[in-house]
Amino acid sequence: MKKQEQPSLIWFNGNVEPWENATVHVWSELATRGANIFEGIRCYQQKDGSHALISLEQHLNRLFSALKILRIASPFTKEELKAGIIDLINALKLEGHIYVRPTVYVEKGRYGEGYGEVKNGAYIVAFPVERSPSIQEGIKCCVSSWRRMNDLSMSPLLKAGAAYQSFKLPMIDALNGGYDEAILLNDKGLVAETTGATIFMVRNGQVITPPISAGILESITRSNCINLLRSHFKIQVVERDIPRTELYWADEIFLTGTLAELTPVLSIDKIDIGNGAVGPITQKLQTTYLGICEGRKEDTFNWLTLL
Ligand code: PMP
Numbered sequence: 584m585k586k587q588e589q590p591s592l593i594w595f596n597g598n599v600e601p602w603e604n605a606t607v608h609v610w611s612e613l614a615t616r617g618a619n620i621f622e623g624i625r626c627y628q629q630k631d632g633s634h635a636l637i638s639l640e641q642h643l644n645r646l647f648s649a650l651k652i653l654r655i656a657s658p659f660t661k662e663e664l665k666a667g668i669i670d671l672i673n674a675l676k677l678e679g680h681i682y683v684r685p686t687v688y689v690e691k692g693r694y695g696e697g698y699g700e701v702k703n704g705a706y707i708v709a710f711p712v713e714r715s716p717s718i719q720e721g722i723k724c725c726v727s728s729w730r731r732m733n734d735l736s737m738s739p740l741l742k743a744g745a746a747y748q749s750f751k752l753p754m755i756d757a758l759n760g761g762y763d764e765a766i767l768l769n770d771k772g773l774v775a776e777t778t779g780a781t782i783f784m785v786r787n788g789q790v791i792t793p794p795i796s797a798g799i800l801e802s803i804t805r806s807n808c809i810n811l812l813r814s815h816f817k818i819q820v821v822e823r824d825i826p827r828t829e830l831y832w833a834d835e836i837f838l839t840g841t842l843a844e845l846t847p848v849l850s851i852d853k854i855d856i857g858n859g860a861v862g863p864i865t866q867k868l869q870t871t872y873l874g875i876c877e878g879r880k881e882d883t884f885n886w887l888t889l890l
Pocket residue numbers: 623776777778779780781799800801802803804805839840841842
């Protein structure tokens with residue numbers, strides 16, 4: 584399959600099927616209220632051409648934890664979804680790095696009332712994903728006037744399709760302002776995260792990142808990078824609140840996420856971070872992180888599921 588083409592196959596409710604077969608009615612909960620929980624997982628091509636999924640178990644655990652919050656019963660077990668992911672990737676025979684998106688959705692039953700009337704389903708999509716040049720070049724961010732949703736309205740812990748509408752206005756503003764990405768503050772005015780990645784700041788040799796209680800997604804790349812910094816590089820990582828203005832004092836800033844991988848931030852609100860170039864800690868963390876993902880460095884943390 585060529586890059587950016589529609590995949591020929593999809594895993595839909597238990598089987599690998601032709602793409603066109605995966606249909607749900609417009610009058611479903613999925614379509615009308617965006618009732619779904621999804622995961623985004625990277626499957627890295629290894630140096631020998633084979634593929635490996637990163638942090639598969641953690642991604643599926645997060646999917647089921649989110650389903651628990653919204654009281655959505657998955658019609659498939661973790662093991663069945665895992666098998667579905669592997670079956671689909673094998674059937675598609677894709678080249679290069681791959682992005683995989685398992686999704687559990689609600690077809691019928693608004694509040695899960697009358698158990699007989701509830702109907703849920705699941706699908707998995709996989710397609711090739713190119714590495715963004717931002718990984719090398721770095722990006723320009725702004726701090727948005729829009730806020731990250733808080734736990735009392737829509738939990739930031741939920742990777743729910745509907746929740747991602749809240750990132751549309753911050754992204755439109757950021758792009759209109761000539762920036763690449765928006766940093767969102769939480770309801771207390773403290774730094775939360777971007778529209779698809781968590782944020783790390785390096786100051787005086789220490790790495791600082793907002794805690795989960797700042798109202799962020801419990802990011803898997805964030806946790807992998809914290810482990811790498813602490814155990815591999817012996818660098819101190821502190822999880823604490825960050826006020827907006829402290830960002831301007833940082834020596835280095837980088838973002839982490841499944842798609843963002845490890846993206847350097849060169850400026851915020853048009854203020855250079857450090858000397859406005861990719862910093863040394865960002866650089867070495869990125870090299871080691873991608874090295875493990877692509878099988879060029881030893882997988883000491885057991886991140887990879889080899890296919
Ligand atoms: N925050 C948000 C809002 C995201 O959508 C993502 C992407 N899943 C992340 C952070 C990064 O999370 P992860 O490292 O688990 O991909």
